[in-house]
Amino acid sequence: MKQKEKNSISLLLTWAGRDRYYLYLSIFLSLISGLSTMVPYYAVYKIMESVYSNIFTKEILWKYCLILVIGIAVRFILFGIAGVLSHKGAYNTLFKVHCMVVDHMAKIPLGNLSQRNTGEIKTVLNEEIEKLELFLAHHLPELVYYVSGPIAVFIYLCTVNWKLALISLIPLFLAFLVIINMFRGIDQMMERATRSLFNLNSTMIEYISGMKLIKAYNMGSRSFKKYSDAIEDECSVWKDTSRKMGPPYAAYVVIVECGLLLMVPLGGLWFLRESLTASAFILFAFVGSLYLTELRPLQELGSNFAQVLNGIRKAKEILDIPPYEGGSDFPKKHDIVLNNVSFAYDGKNNVLQNCNLSIKDGEKIALVGQSGAGKSTVVQLIARFYDVSQGEVLIGGENVKDINYETLLQNVSIVFQKTFLTKDSVLENIRMGSNATLEEVRIAAKQAQIDEFIMSLPDGYDTLVGSYGSRFSGGEKQRIAIARAILKNAPILILDEATSAADPENQVEIDRAIQNLCKGKTVIIVAHRLGVVLQCDRVAIVENNTISCIGTHDEVKRKNKYYQRAWGDYEQARGIAYHIEGGVLYGSK
Numbered sequence: 001m002k003q004k005e006k007n008s009i010s011l012l013l014t015w016a017g018r019d020r021y022y023l024y025l026s027i028f029l030s031l032i033s034g035l036s037t038m039v040p041y042y043a044v045y046k047i048m049e050s051v052y053s054n055i056f057t058k059e060i061l062w063k064y065c066l067i068l069v070i071g072i073a074v075r076f077i078l079f080g081i082a083g084v085l086s087h088k089g090a091y092n093t094l095f096k097v098h099c100m101v102v103d104h105m106a107k108i109p110l111g112n113l114s115q116r117n118t119g120e121i122k123t124v125l126n127e128e129i130e131k132l133e134l135f136l137a138h139h140l141p142e143l144v145y146y147v148s149g150p151i152a153v154f155i156y157l158c159t160v161n162w163k164l165a166l167i168s169l170i171p172l173f174l175a176f177l178v179i180i181n182m183f184r185g186i187d188q189m190m191e192r193a194t195r196s197l198f199n200l201n202s203t204m205i206e207y208i209s210g211m212k213l214i215k216a217y218n219m220g221s222r223s224f225k226k227y228s229d230a231i232e233d234e235c236s237v238w239k240d241t242s243r244k245m246g247p248p249y250a251a252y253v254v255i256v257e258c259g260l261l262l263m264v265p266l267g268g269l270w271f272l273r274e275s276l277t278a279s280a281f282i283l284f285a286f287v288g289s290l291y292l293t294e295l296r297p298l299q300e301l302g303s304n305f306a307q308v309l310n311g312i313r314k315a316k317e318i319l320d321i322p323p324y325e326g327g328s329d330f331p332k333k334h335d336i337v338l339n340n341v342s343f344a345y346d347g348k349n350n351v352l353q354n355c356n357l358s359i360k361d362g363e364k365i366a367l368v369g370q371s372g373a374g375k376s377t378v379v380q381l382i383a384r385f386y387d388v389s390q391g392e393v394l395i396g397g398e399n400v401k402d403i404n405y406e407t408l409l410q411n412v413s414i415v416f417q418k419t420f421l422t423k424d425s426v427l428e429n430i431r432m433g434s435n436a437t438l439e440e441v442r443i444a445a446k447q448a449q450i451d452e453f454i455m456s457l458p459d460g461y462d463t464l465v466g467s468y469g470s471r472f473s474g475g476e477k478q479r480i481a482i483a484r485a486i487l488k489n490a491p492i493l494i495l496d497e498a499t500s501a502a503d504p505e506n507q508v509e510i511d512r513a514i515q516n517l518c519k520g521k522t523v524i525i526v527a528h529r530l531g532v533v534l535q536c537d538r539v540a541i542v543e544n545n546t547i548s549c550i551g552t553h554d555e556v557k558r559k560n561k562y563y564q565r566a567w568g569d570y571e572q573a574r575g576i577a578y579h580i581e582g583g584v585l586y587g588s589k
């Protein structure tokens with residue numbers, strides 16, 4: 001446990017980089033500030049001593065008052081500066097850790113991330129990493145301050161009467177036993193608390209995302225059982241924690257406060273036996289019985305410390321996932337080959353098995369298959385969102401695992417079925433971090449058939465996208481996504497074609513935008529709408545966990561039963577005209 005704590009703290013200081021010097025300086029100043037706690041006691045004791053020895057003068061009074069003022073001023077000024085420095089070091093470290101984790105997440109396989117739910121990642125990024133600030137900015141200097149103060153007072157008391165000073169430590173010894181008992185099993189408690197928080201956060205995200213559905217089906221928060229269960233679980237975690245921590249905490253507080261019960265009678269007896277001076281008796285009766293109360297906040301620091309260690313562990317778990325690093329430049333040729341590829345999301349049940357596919361440079365291919373057949377999985381393996389379990393994916397003859405991941409992502413554009421718009425201007429949503437000028441963005445938007453719409457918005461390209469893109473229709477969002485891909489101009493294009501987002505008018509514009517987007521590229525279209533395959537050079541059927549048939553539209557239609565049936569259904573559906581009579585929906589050819 002000790003080794004683990006040491007490793008976590010030294011790891012945190014490594015993450016802090018040069019900013020750890022702010023933290024070291026803050027600790028040093030807190031130490032001086034803590035040590036100066038004894039100065040006022042010393043000054044008062046000296047005054048009392050001179051009073052009882054009948055040598056008290058104005059000079060002595062002013063001398064010790066000056067020492068007292070300096071002691072108090074040093075204590076508070078240094079502690080204040082220590083606080084400023086620790087905050088500077090803490091916020092810089094927090095920023096670094098946030099950047100490190102987010103940057104790392106962009107470089108690690110999606111598979112590793114999707115094993116963790118959204119709530120878990122949100123908890124690590126928000127709550128767990130935030131705890132580091134609390135620890136570095138507050139707990140670290142406070143810990144040094146609260147411990148060094150009583151140590152300095154104890155050393156001073158030893159110089160006055162070492163026997164009584166040692167006896168004054170008895171409450172501390174008892175409090176220490178209580179604390180050890182209190183923190184027994186805290187690791188498991190914190191682990192349980194974190195798990196419960198992960199769960200609460202992910203169900204909360206699900207609850208907020210599903211708000212429309214909840215309203216549509218008139219489900220109150222009570223009926224959203226998963227959410228209320230998560231809240232109940234979180235409550236019970238903290239109830240159990242307080243039940244376990246409450247009584248020993250109360251005992252701890254009482255014990256550190258009860259020094260008076262020892263110091264007053266013992267000091268009094270020793271004074272009566274003349275083995276203690278009057279000033280020393282008063283010093284022990286007040287200071288000797290109260291100086292340990294400075295240690296009271298240590299209990300709180302202790303339980304927060306356990307949470308901080310947990311936070312460091314959770315951030316480290318993400319940072320320990322090996323990233324995709326190194327690799328060669330993106331190949332000049334852009335043909336794609338899947339060689340005997342097998343893949344399972346869960347490592348057990350293969351979604352693809354011995355799958356082979358060959359796409360020529362500049363070819364446009366449609367992937368067709370039943371829902372859940374594995375079409376999106378095929379394209380995600382090409383973009384290396386996941387690594388294949390067996391076989392290989394080649395681009396330009398090069399295994400995607402050997403291509404530098406960043407260049408791979410730069411050279412593959414993906415237009416997803418569901419478009420995600422960030423809470424930023426339309427311009428930045430199309431730019432996506434590139435340095436493209438407004439002119440270049442507008443050219444892309446024109447080709448994506450969305451420029452006119454954007455210009456009609458109140459602030460044109462500077463219009464802010466509402467949270468989660470709520471100001472735009474599905475079709476508009478998709479054309480913005482196409483404009484992004486046109487601007488990115490990557491040689492390989494993956495299009496997870498969507499139908500749900502578009503009404504017929506929008507669909508015509510989207511089709512035109514897609515035609516502009518596909519020019520001169522190697523294109524894979526996940527075809528949900530069969531009409532789109534007619535624009536492609538070849539069609540590949542994904543069924544029975546593999547590519548079962550590939551060829552031109554006519555060839556595949558001759559050979560593949562699923563494709564024949566799908567086209568039959570598609571043509572029949574297109575031929576049906578719907579009309580309503582007396583509130584009943586009729587279909588006719």
Ligand SMILES: Nc1ncnc2c1ncn2[C@@H]1O[C@H](COP(=O)(O)OP(=O)(O)OP(=O)(O)O)[C@@H](O)[C@H]1O
Pocket residue numbers: 114345346351369370371372373374375376377378
């Ligand atoms: N992240 C994931 N984790 C676990 N299983 C997944 C994941 N994504 C997809 N699957 C499963 O893999 C199988 C193939 O899914 P995939 O999305 O590739 O199919 P699809 O043909 O694209 O379907 P659709 O046409 O409905 O989009 C499905 O059974 C699906 O449930």
